Amino acid sequence: MRWNELEAGLRRHASLGILDTYGEVEDPKGRYPLLRLRTAGGALCVITAGFHGDEQSGPISLMEHLPEVIDYARANDVALAVYPCLNPSGFDAFSRYNRNGEKPNNWFIDYELPDGRVIGELREIVPYTRTLLRTVGPAETRALIAEMERLPATPVGALDLHQDPYFDGHLAYAYAFGDPGPYIDLINRSERIVPIARSHEVDDHTHSDEHGLVYFHDGSVTDYFMRRGTAYTAVVETTTDTDMALACQVNLVWMRGFIDLCARV
Numbered sequence: 001m002r003w004n005e006l007e008a009g010l011r012r013h014a015s016l017g018i019l020d021t022y023g024e025v026e027d028p029k030g031r032y033p034l035l036r037l038r039t040a041g042g043a044l045c046v047i048t049a050g051f052h053g054d055e056q057s058g059p060i061s062l063m064e065h066l067p068e069v070i071d072y073a074r075a076n077d078v079a080l081a082v083y084p085c086l087n088p089s090g091f092d093a094f095s096r097y098n099r100n101g102e103k104p105n106n107w108f109i110d111y112e113l114p115d116g117r118v119i120g121e122l123r124e125i126v127p128y129t130r131t132l133l134r135t136v137g138p139a140e141t142r143a144l145i146a147e148m149e150r151l152p153a154t155p156v157g158a159l160d161l162h163q164d165p166y167f168d169g170h171l172a173y174a175y176a177f178g179d180p181g182p183y184i185d186l187i188n189r190s191e192r193i194v195p196i197a198r199s200h201e202v203d204d205h206t207h208s209d210e211h212g213l214v215y216f217h218d219g220s221v222t223d224y225f226m227r228r229g230t231a232y233t234a235v236v237e238t239t240t241d242t243d244m245a246l247a248c249q250v251n252l253v254w255m256r257g258f259i260d261l262c263a264r265v
């Protein structure tokens with residue numbers, strides 16, 4: 001799908017909340033709004049999608065299912081802040097990074113170690129002195145970091161929708177932090193739609209556990225929210241091989257599940 005079609009589809013949902021922009025990015029082929037849609041309610045749930053332009057099921061599932069997601073959030077008194085396509089020129093070009101090729105784009109924080117070194121991820125649990133917000137990187141990421149820092153409150157839930165283009169087959173798994181209980185339930189519900197990549201190498205030196213969950217302080221937006229104190233923060237991944245309708249159904253399970261988790265607080 002191209003950006004114009006996605007944008008038109010998203011804008012059809014404008015009456016369901018406040019649809020506006022938190023910035024704009026530009027490349028040689030055009031200018032792209034950074035869209036957000038917000039709805040009122042109690043606990044805040046942030047949903048992000050489209051960091052990687054070749055992982056289209058996140059933005060498409062929001063285009064197709066936003067009305068029912070918003071209805072469900074309203075019924076549960078959960079406020080939503082939805083960022084349906086974080087990297088519009090990448091989506092348009094069907095490329096992982098933006099059309100200018102700036103990467104990586106899901107890098108929010110660095111870790112300062114006791115010896116003063118600054119690193120982008122913690123492969124092992126080691127002491128660190130503080131986290132530092134990234135101030136350099138692609139325009140989309142800098143705009144999103146500023147936007148997240150402006151949120152009126154720390155969200156209770158933050159869900160990021162991705163896909164995995166690196167291995168074959170119809171599969172889903174998730175990155176998460178903390179007590180696996182809430183996520184195991186969502187994995188089990190996802191398993192009715194697609195198989196789960198349990199105990200699987202999902203990236204170089206990165207493995208899912210027996211539940212299909214990966215724990216990794218990778219400096220991403222998900223890690224940022226975990227460090228900020230967000231109670232529930234996860235990334236749901238389907239392989240890009242997964243049938244689009246099924247990938248969207250998995251995303252819907254996780255969006256509804258995150259609304260349930262936020263509603264409990």
Ligand SMILES: [Zn+2]
Nearest residue numbers: 052055162163
């Ligand atoms: Zn991704």
